[in-house]
Every structure is written in C-alpha cells, then in structure tokens.
Amino acid sequence: MVPKRDETYEEPLHKKKQDSNPSYSSLPDEIILNVFARVSRSNYPRLALVCKNFRSLILSSDLNVTRFHLKTQEILVHVYLQFPDSDRPSLFTLWIKPGHTLTNQLGKNEKPTGNIRLVQIPSYFSYTPMQSVAVGSEWYGISQGDTPSSTIWVLSKDIYGSFWRKASNMTVAREKPLACALDGKLYVIGGCTAKRSTNWGEVFDPRTQTWEPLPDPRPEQRFSSIRKLECWIDKVLYRCNKHRCSWYNRKCKQWRVVKGFTMMNWDGNIGMIEVANYGGKLLILWDKSTYDDKPGYKDIWCAVISLKRHVRPEIDEVEGNIEWADIVHKVPNSYVFVRSVLNEV
Structure with missing residues (x-):
C-alpha cells in the first residue's frame, strides 16, 4: 500500500529555488x-x-x-579594410562600449580609450550590409558583401509598414560597387572585372525599369580607386579633405569653411579621409602615422561632429562641434581603406 502524501508536505528549498529561476x-x-x-x-x-x-x-x-x-533602430558603421596578407577586404564594424561617456581624445597624448573600436565581424555573423541610395521618393539597396551579386533591392511601403523587395537585376554581378543618384536615375559603378568596357558601370531608370551601360572612361579611370568624400546633411553638402571641411552655400554658389575644426590638427601625416552622414551629424574617419613603439603602423581615428548653421542678414556660416574623437584601430602602413557603409537597422 502506498501511503498518502501529507498535505502539509513542502518541497525542498533547493528545488523551489531551481524551479523559480528558469533559463x-x-x-x-x-x-x-x-x-x-x-x-x-x-x-x-x-x-x-x-x-x-x-x-x-x-x-x-x-x-x-x-x-x-x-523604433529602436541604430546606425551601424561598417568599414572595409584591405590588408596585404589577404585576397579580400575584411569587414569591420564601429563598436561603442555600452554605458560609457565618449570624449574628445584629440591632443590628449593620442592614446585610445578602448571605448570605441573598429571590431572585425566574426565569421558566424552572416549579415551583409547594403549601400542605400535615395532615387526620388524610393530607396534602393545594393549589396556590399564579398560575393558578387546582381540583385537590387527597393524599399516599399504598404498598410503593414516598410519592407525590401527585389527590383530589376543589374546586367552584371558586382562585388561592393559604388552607387549614387542623379536626375532621377540610379548609377552603379565598379565591383566587377572590367575586361569589357561595358562592365565598368550602368544606370537604372525607375520609370522604364531598365538598365543601360555607361560610356567607357579611359582605362586609367576605370581601374582607379573611386571614393566618396562628400555627404548631404539637412540639404547641405559637406566636403572634407586633408586641409579643411567645407560646406556648399547654394545661394551664393560657393564653398565655405566649416568653423571650429582647428582641433582636428590635420597635418602632413594624414592619409585617408572618409566622411558620412551619421544621423544628422558629420562622421569623419582618417588615418595618421604613429611614432610610438610600433613603427610602420598607422592609427585610424574616428570623430563625430555636430553642426549648427547660423543664418543672419550679415552672416551665413556653419559651426562644427567635436562631440567625440578617438583612435579606433591600428593598422600597418601597407593597408588600404576601401570604403565605409552606413545602415540604420
């Protein structure tokens, strides 16, 4: 005979604790x-x-x-770096340490804080960033992965929200091509073996949903490195180089210097310059030769600058304020900065 269980029986304390903390x-x-x-x-x-x-x-x-x-999307900054011991560029992401206040390290012995770094994406992360280009009222996405692709994506909207769908394919599969919009059309160049001049670039017309090849430039231009050093922020065009950051005054049709960049301290040791729209702020990447205990290396710097335009009858200028700047990676002198890609996901 099985004895009846005492109604006053209690489970052991260790078992209660285990059941109350599920994985x-x-x-x-x-x-x-x-x-x-x-x-x-x-x-x-x-x-x-x-x-x-x-x-x-x-x-x-x-x-x-x-x-x-x-509505918790964040802007991700992806950077492609080419190293001499690799056949393909390596993909890095700008990583910001959670819960830490970012500071301006310019002029502070130029030592990295470790709060901001370019971190190589692990192999198990299969996310492929896209370059997004606005053509009229539509956004087009072009893959920036290591595998050549002819697929083009377009951002569509319906009553359920926004989603990406496939548009008409390019005529050539491309690896990390560059793209821009002009006069309501999408221009895509590079990213393929240009044995034939027609492979160099093509243009997409959204109205006819057709692709046409671009005229062939000279061979030295076709194989040269094409870089974007300009970006739009609040309908203002900004341009940066080794000497200054400028903005274009459309009313006066002239370039003017952005105020407040004296702390950047760009000199003859500055190499690569990359600029991008970082959520309405100016993100700048540049490299600089280092003279520390590792000769033959460069430091990659990153800075985010907030911009404020002052428009008065007697003056029209843009003032920049460096919110934070830091060394994000150390690379050998022989590396090549391929490009950066920003996505809001």
Missing part, C-alpha cells in the same frame, strides 16, 4: 526578440555566445523587423 533560453522567441530589440547592438556579440538560439535570433530578419516597429 532565459526557454522563453518564447517573441519575448526574446522584444528584449533584444530594446538592447544596443553593441551587446549582440556577447549575447550571441550564450546559446545557439540567441545567435540564430540575432542573425534573423525578425529582429530587424521588431526594431523597426519599436
């Missing part, structure tokens, strides 16, 4: 995605190491959709 991985995916979407993407590399399910959710498109609906 986070046992939660429904919808709840985990909702939590991840509210966390800075800077935490994702560590979260991806917790378990396979976390890694799968972080890599899924569902997370991007959740962030879109919760």
Whole structure:
C-alpha cells in the first residue's frame, strides 16, 4: 500500500529555488526578440555566445523587423579594410562600449580609450550590409558583401509598414560597387572585372525599369580607386579633405569653411579621409602615422561632429562641434581603406 502524501508536505528549498529561476533560453522567441530589440547592438556579440538560439535570433530578419516597429533602430558603421596578407577586404564594424561617456581624445597624448573600436565581424555573423541610395521618393539597396551579386533591392511601403523587395537585376554581378543618384536615375559603378568596357558601370531608370551601360572612361579611370568624400546633411553638402571641411552655400554658389575644426590638427601625416552622414551629424574617419613603439603602423581615428548653421542678414556660416574623437584601430602602413557603409537597422 502506498501511503498518502501529507498535505502539509513542502518541497525542498533547493528545488523551489531551481524551479523559480528558469533559463532565459526557454522563453518564447517573441519575448526574446522584444528584449533584444530594446538592447544596443553593441551587446549582440556577447549575447550571441550564450546559446545557439540567441545567435540564430540575432542573425534573423525578425529582429530587424521588431526594431523597426519599436523604433529602436541604430546606425551601424561598417568599414572595409584591405590588408596585404589577404585576397579580400575584411569587414569591420564601429563598436561603442555600452554605458560609457565618449570624449574628445584629440591632443590628449593620442592614446585610445578602448571605448570605441573598429571590431572585425566574426565569421558566424552572416549579415551583409547594403549601400542605400535615395532615387526620388524610393530607396534602393545594393549589396556590399564579398560575393558578387546582381540583385537590387527597393524599399516599399504598404498598410503593414516598410519592407525590401527585389527590383530589376543589374546586367552584371558586382562585388561592393559604388552607387549614387542623379536626375532621377540610379548609377552603379565598379565591383566587377572590367575586361569589357561595358562592365565598368550602368544606370537604372525607375520609370522604364531598365538598365543601360555607361560610356567607357579611359582605362586609367576605370581601374582607379573611386571614393566618396562628400555627404548631404539637412540639404547641405559637406566636403572634407586633408586641409579643411567645407560646406556648399547654394545661394551664393560657393564653398565655405566649416568653423571650429582647428582641433582636428590635420597635418602632413594624414592619409585617408572618409566622411558620412551619421544621423544628422558629420562622421569623419582618417588615418595618421604613429611614432610610438610600433613603427610602420598607422592609427585610424574616428570623430563625430555636430553642426549648427547660423543664418543672419550679415552672416551665413556653419559651426562644427567635436562631440567625440578617438583612435579606433591600428593598422600597418601597407593597408588600404576601401570604403565605409552606413545602415540604420
């Protein structure tokens, strides 16, 4: 005979404690995605190491959709660096340490704080950044992955929200091409073996949904490195080089110097310059020769500058304020800065 259980019986304390602390991985995916979407993407590399399910959710498109609906999207800065011991450029992401105040390190012994770094994307992250280009009222996306692709994406909207759909394919598969908009058309150049001049570039007309080849430039231009050193912020065009940052006054039809950049201290040791629109602010990447204990290397710097335009009857100028600047990576002198790509995801 099995004795009746005493109604006053209590579970052991250690068992109660175990049952009251279930694993986070046992939660429904919808709840985990909702939590991840509210966390800075800077935490994702560590979260991806917790378990396979976390890694799968972080890599899924569902997370991007959740962030879109919760309006928690962030701007990601991707940088391609070419090293002499590699056949392909390496993809890095600008990583900002969560919970730390960013400071301006210019003129402070030029030592990196470690709060901002260019971190190489681990091999298990299969996310492929896209270059987004506005053509009229539509946005087009061009893959910036290592695998050549002819696919073009266009951002569409319906009653359920925004989503990417495929547009008419390019005539040539391209690897990390450059793209821009002009007169309501999409221009794409580079990213393929230009054995034939027709491969160099092509233009897409959204009205006819057709592609046409671009006229062939001279061979030295076709194979040269094409770089973008300008960006638009609040309908103002900015341009940076080794000497200054300027903005274009459309009313006067002249370039004017952005005030407040004396602390940048760009001199003859400055090499690469890259500028981008970072959420309405100016993001600048540049490299500079270093004279520390590692000769033959350069430091890659990154700075974010807020911009304020002063328009008065007697003056029209733009003033820049360096919000933060820091060394984000050390590279050998023989490296090549390929390009940067910004995405809001």
